[in-house]
Amino acid sequence: MNLTRLLLAALVATLPLTAVAQDKKAVSAAADGAAPVSMCIGCHSIPGYQASFPQVYRVPKIGGQSQQYIETVLKDYRQGNRSHPSMVSVAKGLTDQQIAAVAAYYAARGK
């Protein structure tokens, strides 16, 4: 009885530690340039790819835009200053560090 409680307490005590460790990993990954672009490439790395909802148009070329502009855009989507459904949900899931990393990734990929 007492032993189970002790074990449980020990387990709970380690939880915050692992959370912190994961956070630190995410930040350093971003700093290393490992940008979370898996959500971007399906549309933005296919020449001529068309958005089909809510309007039909080709998704913008973002390779070669400045890092600051891409950061501005992602934060605009996150705050609701722009309204594309999939871009809003992508941007809402990104931290400031991840936004900076994604922006740096695309800024370095112009012609």
Next chain:
Amino acid sequence: MKSKLIVAAAAACVAFSAQAADVAKGEQLAQAQCAACHGKDFASPIDPSYPKLAGQYVDYLEKALRDYQTGARKNAIMAGLAKPLSRADIKDLAAYLSRLPGPLDNAKR
């Protein structure tokens, strides 16, 4: 025979509705209204938080300007500039800007 007539009529409608963009008019408008911030070559904006426009897709540029008009995209400066534009102005501007050479790309590398 009848189907040929229908096809011809449909083609005529398309030609009528898809008015060709006037690139020269677009250039005039762009240099007068947009170049001061986005750069004369539209690839070197005066502030890094402003987008490069040269070589961007024509349909995306049109959508961006329409969104500034409706307020779907919020930016005080761009709203003021986009509001007075007609549909033809937007087509002309986008046609000119999309034809310019620039650094934008979307190929995976």
